[in-house]
Amino acid sequence: MLGITGGIAAYKSAVLARLLIKAGCDVRVVMTRAACEFITPLTLQALTGNEVHTELLDAEAERGMGHIELAKWADVMVIAPASANTLAKLAAGMADNLLTTICLATSAKVLLAPAMNQAMYAHAITQDNLAKLHNFGYHIITPDAGEQACGDVGAGRLPEPEDLCEQILAVIKKRSTPQVLAGKSVIITAGATTEPIDPVRFLSNHSTGKMGFALAAACRDAGADVVLVSGKRVSLPTPAGVMRINVGTADEMLAACQAKMSELLASTDQNQTAKNQVIFIGTAAVADYKTANVATQKIKKTANEGGLSLQLVRNPDILALMSKTYPDALMVGFAAETQDTENYAKGKLAAKNLDMIACNDVSNQAIGFGSDDNAMTVFFAERYQKARTVLPQASKAQIAASLVACMGEILAQS
Ligand SMILES: Cc1cc2nc3c(=O)[nH]c(=O)nc-3n(C[C@H](O)[C@H](O)[C@H](O)COP(=O)(O)O)c2cc1C
Incomplete structure (x- = not known):
C-alpha cells in the first residue's frame, strides 16, 4: 500500500x-x-x-x-x-x-x-x-x-x-526471508583490487563484484548488519542498508577489514563467542602481486623502447591473515579456479583454517566473472556435520541466498 x-x-x-x-x-x-x-x-x-x-x-x-x-x-x-x-x-x-x-x-x-x-x-x-x-x-x-x-x-x-x-x-x-543471521555482523570483501604501476596505470583482474554484492544483500535480508569492503572500480549500486567502504589496493583492503573487524569485536556481546556473532566473507579477487615500486611519474614509452619489466612482490593474503588474527570469527572463503577446483578449494579450506569455502570454476563462461549466474560446491571444515553442499547453476542472488543458508546451518552447530 x-x-x-x-x-x-x-x-x-x-x-x-x-x-x-x-x-x-x-x-x-x-x-x-x-x-x-x-x-x-x-x-x-x-x-x-x-x-x-x-x-x-x-x-x-x-x-x-x-x-x-x-x-x-x-x-x-x-x-x-x-x-x-x-x-x-x-x-x-x-x-x-x-x-x-x-x-x-x-x-x-x-x-x-x-x-x-x-x-x-x-x-x-x-x-x-x-x-x-x-x-x-x-x-x-x-x-x-x-x-x-x-x-x-x-x-x-x-x-x-x-x-x-x-x-x-x-x-x-527481509520480511519474507528466514532471519538466520539476525544479530550477526558480516564483513564481505568484493570486486577486484587495483595495484598501481604509476599515477595512470594499474594491475587488476576481471572481477565485477557481482557475487559479493549479491551476498551482501542476501546477508542483509537474513538479518545481518553488513559492511561491504569493495574494490573502488566496482560499478554496481550498493545494496540498500549495506555500509560500503571503497578501497584500491590489497593493502588498503586488508587495513579496512582489520579496522572494521576490531571495531566489531570490541562491541560484541562478551557472553557469546565471536563465532556466533561476527562473520568474515572473502569474495574479492585480491591481486596476488603488487609492483615492488610504484613510479611517481607516468612511465614514458620513449624511455623504455626496448620493453619494460615490472618487478612484482607478493601481496598479503587477506583471508589467511584475517583467519589467523581473528580465529573466533566465522570465516568463509571463495575459490575461483580454472582447473582441479575441488583440490584447490579443500586445500585452501584447511590451510587458511576456514569454516566453509565456496568453490566455482571460472573457466566456464556461463558462471564466471561478470556473468549473472553461478554454480558452486561448498565444502565445510571437518568439525561440522556436513562435508559438502552442491549448489547447481542459478542466479547469483539465488546462490547467495543458498550460501547464507549454509552459514546458518554451521552457525547453529558452532
Ligand atoms: C506548496 C506547498 C508545499 C508543501 N510541501 C510540503 C512538504 O514538502 N512537506 C510537508 O510536510 N508539508 C508540506 N506542505 C504543507 C502540507 O501540505 C500541510 O501541512 C498539509 O496539512 C499536510 O496534510 P496531510 O499530512 O494530511 O497530507 C506544503 C504546503 C504547500 C502549500
Whole structure:
C-alpha cells in the first residue's frame, strides 16, 4: 500500500508506484486530501490499475474496500512523501483521515519517508515525532540532503524513486526471508583490487563484484548488519542498508577489514563467542602481486623502447591473515579456479583454517566473472556435520541466498 500526503515531492510517488509495480508489487494507493492538491488520484489510478482511496467517512467508499479491509490487505505500507503533519498525527496516535486510520489499524510493517522543508525537518518536534515513531516500530527512511524545491539547502528531500524503491523492496525481502543471521555482523570483501604501476596505470583482474554484492544483500535480508569492503572500480549500486567502504589496493583492503573487524569485536556481546556473532566473507579477487615500486611519474614509452619489466612482490593474503588474527570469527572463503577446483578449494579450506569455502570454476563462461549466474560446491571444515553442499547453476542472488543458508546451518552447530 502506498500512502501519499500533501508535500511537494508527491510527484515522485507516481514514479515510485510504477517502479514497485514493475518489481512485482500489487500497489493500492491511499491519498490525503492535501496530497490530492499536488497530484491527482486519476494519475495514480491509471498507473496502478486500482481505485485510489481518499475518504474515510464515506459510505460509498466503505461499501467497496473499507478502511479495515485495506489495513488487513496490506503486507507493507509505505508513506512517501510523509508530511510533517501526518508524522505528527501518527506519533500522537490520531486517526482522523483514511491514511492515519489505516496506519493504526494495520499489522503490516509501515515505512515512512519524511519529506519537507529543511527547517520543518530539523524542528525538535518533528525529530521527536520521528524518534517516537521509530520506537513504535515504524521504519523511517532517511531523507536526502541537498537543494530543496523551496530553494533552501539541507536535509528533508524525498530520495529519488529508484532509491526509495530499492529500500522498500529490501524491507519486503527481509520480511519474507528466514532471519538466520539476525544479530550477526558480516564483513564481505568484493570486486577486484587495483595495484598501481604509476599515477595512470594499474594491475587488476576481471572481477565485477557481482557475487559479493549479491551476498551482501542476501546477508542483509537474513538479518545481518553488513559492511561491504569493495574494490573502488566496482560499478554496481550498493545494496540498500549495506555500509560500503571503497578501497584500491590489497593493502588498503586488508587495513579496512582489520579496522572494521576490531571495531566489531570490541562491541560484541562478551557472553557469546565471536563465532556466533561476527562473520568474515572473502569474495574479492585480491591481486596476488603488487609492483615492488610504484613510479611517481607516468612511465614514458620513449624511455623504455626496448620493453619494460615490472618487478612484482607478493601481496598479503587477506583471508589467511584475517583467519589467523581473528580465529573466533566465522570465516568463509571463495575459490575461483580454472582447473582441479575441488583440490584447490579443500586445500585452501584447511590451510587458511576456514569454516566453509565456496568453490566455482571460472573457466566456464556461463558462471564466471561478470556473468549473472553461478554454480558452486561448498565444502565445510571437518568439525561440522556436513562435508559438502552442491549448489547447481542459478542466479547469483539465488546462490547467495543458498550460501547464507549454509552459514546458518554451521552457525547453529558452532
Ligand atoms: C506548496 C506547498 C508545499 C508543501 N510541501 C510540503 C512538504 O514538502 N512537506 C510537508 O510536510 N508539508 C508540506 N506542505 C504543507 C502540507 O501540505 C500541510 O501541512 C498539509 O496539512 C499536510 O496534510 P496531510 O499530512 O494530511 O497530507 C506544503 C504546503 C504547500 C502549500
